[in-house]
């Protein structure tokens with residue numbers, strides 16, 4: 001019998017790619033999503049890639065009764081991957097309570113119900129934002145957690161603490177906290193990808209929309225940072241590589257009795273790329289020019305951060321594999337599909 005996994009936020013960007021990899025690895029998936037930032041059509045894309053349409057529940061994880069009903073109607077769920085969260089940094093500054101409510105209530109409800117329904121483990125989507133501006137790069141999991149610079153970032157820090165406190169109190173569950181660096185790209189089939197609502201805040205969707213002529217020009221936020229070309233440096237990780245790490249993490253939690261109850265892994269490539277280098281990669285990979293100009297720094301931006309992914313490489317046996325040019329090509333194929 002297939003092991004059943006609940007994926008909250010499973011029609012979202014990283015969620016949908018993870019559902020594909022879970023199904024490819026032989027897991028049975030139940031998705032819950034309130035469709036606040038995703039589209040039901042994503043299920044068709046998942047079906048086209050894997051030949052399997054996952055069970056879908058439209059609902060909000062902040063409502064514990066909705067979750068109870070889901071667990072009653074889908075018995076035997078063994079693991080949860082929790083993607084259901086609000087994620088726009090700027091919006092979180094404007095609407096902090098929305099972020100605390102969505103992100104924390106969802107997590108607390110899931111944790112509360114796990115022992116009751118015999119769910120053994122939860123994979124949590126955390127972020128490299130918990131490190132703030134690092135003292136040195138690459139950064140490993142032992143680096144200090146810096147004060148959050150946005151309510152969004154704070155929800156990630158608090159969520160990690162809630163999980164740790166709950167397990168320390170003796171709750172009979174395990175958890176793996178995955179600290180993502182900058183997920184980008186789309187499935188190579190172009191059946192699923194990122195579907196930003198309104199004007200994208202993140203670099204790659206803005207870049208691909210500019211290349212597609214939807215936006216006039218990309219603004220590079222600052223070229224006076226202390227980096228080789230002056231623009232900020234990030235660790236851009238292909239979304240399919242990222243999705244695969246979730247499958248490995250789930251398997252580790254559910255199948256090994258001797259691993260720690262809480263484990264933390266950085267998910268990045270280990271290589272930092274500047275904004276200008278990423279634009280160059282896109283142009284090289286696609287042959288399409290991206291009109292761009294240098295603008296002011298964006299408030300709250302970190303100058304440079306990239307991962308030391310050694311722990312994930314060695315302990316999980318996971319490694320980011322997709323070359324960035326290929327990732328950019330996939331992002332472009334996807335953009336062309338959705339802008340038709």
Ligand code: UD1
Nearest residue numbers: 087089127129201202203206219220221232275298301302
């Ligand atoms: C941010 C969050 C991160 C979150 C992620 C996903 C912080 C510090 N980082 O990452 O926690 O998980 O979003 O939502 O809170 N850029 C431009 N022009 C643009 C857009 C971006 O030059 O139009 C630059 C930015 O200055 C930055 C890089 O591109 O250097 C990446 O930006 P972005 O994609 O927004 O991600 P982060 O800010 O790194």
